[in-house]
Amino acid sequence: MSQYCFGIDVGGTTVKIGLFSSEGTVLEKWEIPTRKENDGSNIIPDVANAVLKKMEEKKIEKDAVIGVGIGVPGAVDDAGVVHRAVNLGWDVIDIHHELGNLLQMPVKAANDANVAALGEMWRGGGEGCLNMVLATIGTGVGGGIIVDGKMITGATGAGGEIGHIHLVDDEPDTCGCGNHGCLEQYASATGIVRIAKRKLAATQSDSSLRKDLENGTLSAKAVFDAVKAGDTVACEIAEEFGSYLGKGLAAIAGVVNPEVFVLGGGVSKAGEILCTYVSKYYQKYVFHASKEAQFKLAKLGNDAGIYGAAKLILD
């Protein structure tokens, strides 16, 4: 008899769902809206209905389903209890119990960033590695740490919250977390724009980015496009970004000594050039025993969460 599982990634706007074979092939994937009204009380029933409907449609019996893995944007403890998922309106929700009751199947829940890291280890940029760090470089900097093939959750679910590692003592701007000088203030899409604005104000050099600044189109993408076109100021901005992220990832290597760093998030669309800038400074700052770590781009994009959630239940 064929065996199946579901991998589910609950986001602030949509819930992504994947039906997987027990070998880990995605057979079908789709989305449903995330209904956040009434403290998000519809989300779990909506997920259960979506799963049950698909099973009916595909004529999949309950005993052919190994279980349901689910990633949510909040701290999740090992018992599957979410402690405040503000983007969903949730306070404290016992997912294993609530979703398990509705489905009468095994459920395994975890934090979405950690689940995405598990997905990238399994079928993405870290495939073949059991010790991996995913750095997600988007509006902010997130992360997920995989050691011996398992996610690091941490004591309060904050394992892999690498964006708030302190890097700079005299940063005047305040980070979203309230501190000053966090990695995220330099190594995110927002951080790159901040570095670019400072650099453009401090130099007289010509740069295509001045037009972007005037037009309000200055972005991380614009910076890396200009880097590829050979713009000198843009290259200096990329060097500075690389030095911060390289330094942050070198500190992480001093803790978990991974085989591979996988770079994901919107900024990773810049391509291999991102790895070049980051690994250059990583090599400068890292302890020699961790110099061999590789830098790779994430491969699964928005599907990392459903893959990781499936892996969570298959493990």
Place this chain on the structure above:
Amino acid sequence: MSQYCFGIDVGGTTVKIGLFSSEGTVLEKWEIPTRKENDGSNIIPDVANAVLKKMEEKKIEKDAVIGVGIGVPGAVDDAGVVHRAVNLGWDVIDIHHELGNLLQMPVKAANDANVAALGEMWRGGGEGCLNMVLATIGTGVGGGIIVDGKMITGATGAGGEIGHIHLVDDEPDTCGCGNHGCLEQYASATGIVRIAKRKLAATQSDSSLRKDLENGTLSAKAVFDAVKAGDTVACEIAEEFGSYLGKGLAAIAGVVNPEVFVLGGGVSKAGEILCTYVSKYYQKYVFHASKEAQFKLAKLGNDAGIYGAAKLILD
């Protein structure tokens, strides 16, 4: 029938050995010299003889011994192969095979710093916690990371090498590792003396440490003794030390989010005051989700290694 195990800690001068009950009580502990001549080729046979002799003396049958755990000062992979233990004269040695052959018992080997962390988690400062970071503050800064009750070894055995996390960009002095600005350059016994010398040269203030500097007795212990006596300059030195170590441990929390930091090594003999200085700056730099982490002193001293080695084989 009673069950036993051995916990062994191979150091550069002596090998510490503990005979444990299967419940984890140390029944007897003793030391043998570490014979480093001939590329350390006697060390493994000496260890085997010591174990067999003790079994004979105590009339312990082979099938009453669960196994032998052993910590060594070098990178050890999961198969028990040591890759260069320079302090022992070893190049590549398969401990599981060599010691296992001599004893005809299960053997489990790991890096000594990681094993010490396991010991402190099991019976020391981290007792009752499964997520712990041991920071060993001696001549250098070492460490061991425990996640869900297991050591983090890392891809090349450099998990927990926290002493070489980069902290300062413009440090002129070179660290033992060849880099500049490593945590160890500020947060070790040697680092405290370095900070003290700089501080004494930069200020005119009176301090009992000036006499120590003249007499060649300036040490981390002298600094913390002066702190306890209310010496203002010594307090400034301790603040600076605390800021570096607090910042380094906050970065580590951004990766593994531990329940507790255990401070060990020679400098930890300063007592609770050490935790006070370090946690003050940890709180300043750490991401809010990790603010609850506790700071405790190591309890097992030089016995951490034999306890951790016993736990290694009991797990």
